[in-house]
Amino acid sequence: DGGITQSPKYLFRKEGQNVTLSCEQNLNHDAMYWYRQDPGQGLRLIYYSQIVNDFQKGDIAEGYSVSREKKESFPLTVTSAQKNPTAFYLCASRGRKPNNEQFFGPGTRLTVL
Amino acid sequence: QKEVEQNSGPLSVPEGAIASLNCTYSDRGSQSFFWYRQYSGKSPELIMSIYSNGDKEDGRFTAQLNKASQYVSLLIRDSQPSDSATYLCAVRRDFGNEKLTFGTGTRLTIIP
Numbered sequence: 001d002g003g004i005t006q007s008p009k010y011l012f013r014k015e016g017q018n019v020t021l022s023c024e025q026n027l028n029h030d031a032m033y034w035y036r037q038d039p040g041q042g043l044r045l046i047y048y049s050q051i052v053n054d055f056q057k058g059d060i061a062e063g064y065s066v067s068r069e070k071k072e073s074f075p076l077t078v079t080s081a082q083k084n085p086t087a088f089y090l091c092a093s094r095g096r097k098p099n100n101e102q103f104f105g106p107g108t109r110l111t112v113l
Numbered sequence: 114q115k116e117v118e119q120n121s122g123p124l125s126v127p128e129g130a131i132a133s134l135n136c137t138y139s140d141r142g143s144q145s146f147f148w149y150r151q152y153s154g155k156s157p158e159l160i161m162s163i164y165s166n167g168d169k170e171d172g173r174f175t176a177q178l179n180k181a182s183q184y185v186s187l188l189i190r191d192s193q194p195s196d197s198a199t200y201l202c203a204v205r206r207d208f209g210n211e212k213l214t215f216g217t218g219t220r221l222t223i224i225p
Contacts, residue, residue, distance in 0.1 A: 031211060040121075042201065042217040043157070050211060058212070090156055094211070099164075101147070102203075102213055104156040 003027065004105035006091050011110045013078075013085070021076045021108045023091035031094035032074035033102070036060065036087045043090065049074055078110065086112045116140060119202050119216035128225050132189040136202030136216055139183070145205040146178055146185045151218065152198045161187060192223045 004025045013019045023032065034046040045058030049068040063082025068074055078085045091105040118137050126132040134148075145164050149157035163169045163176040163185065175188040185204075189196055199218040206212070 040217060043215040045212060048211055056211075099162060100145070100205075101159055101162055103159060104149075107156045 004091060004093055004103060006089075006105040006108050008108060009106065011108055013110065013112050015112055016080045018077055018079050019110065021078065021089055021091075021110070023074045023076065023105060024072055025074075025093045025105075026072060027093055027095070027103075028071070029093035029095060030071070032068070033092040033094070034058075034064070034066065034074070034076045035090040035092065037090060037107075038087050046076065085110055115216070116214045117202055117204055117216035119200075119219045121217060122220040123222050124219055125222045125224055126192050128192055128194060128223055130192055132192045132196065132221055132223070134187040134189075134200050134202075134219050134221065136185045136187075137183055138185070138202075138204045138214075140204070140206060140214075141180075141183065142206050143180075143183075143204040144207055146176070147203040147205075147213070148174075148176060148185075148187045149201040149203060150198045151201060157201055189221075194223045194225055197221060197223045 007022045031050045033048040035043040037043050044060050046064050047066040049055035052071050055066050055068050065077045089108045092102050094102045116139050148161040150160050151157045161176040163178045169176045173190045177186045199220045201218045202216040203213040
């Protein structure tokens, strides 16, 4: 089955802790993305990566970090510097030409206690 | 002015009627346009993409694009209760450009 997987589905974190969200895809897509969704604010881009070992900041990168060591994997670390980390985190990957459509994983809901 | 604007709703439509969802965008360089459906608590699902002016039909869904007016819409014919969801409009500046810009979504409720 081809697709994008994210784990865990739900994550609880104490203030001051770093946590890492997993995103894996077996679609052979080059580009991968991380978004954050808050109620009433739509999707905001955190980081994206077009190729292995390269990534760019999105609109709200502060307090987050990523790595892209393998084409299939794009993990996101939410650091203690992120002031309001409670949100729904969505990973996506982009297909090939001609349409370059973007598809989402199932998401991880992070709650800071 | 928001880059991508949608009426947040809620939009209530009787079952079997046509639901019309609207989206305007501010960047005239936008070239690619997408509609995603998001059920409560779930991730967005791509349902339509459109790249040139005019209409594009896929089953009960029709996307309409007017670049001169910077306007894209989604029509859902023969609305079903399963169409109740939030619909997100997304635009991309250049063909192959990485970043999508999303609207905040329109919540649609189909009334049986």
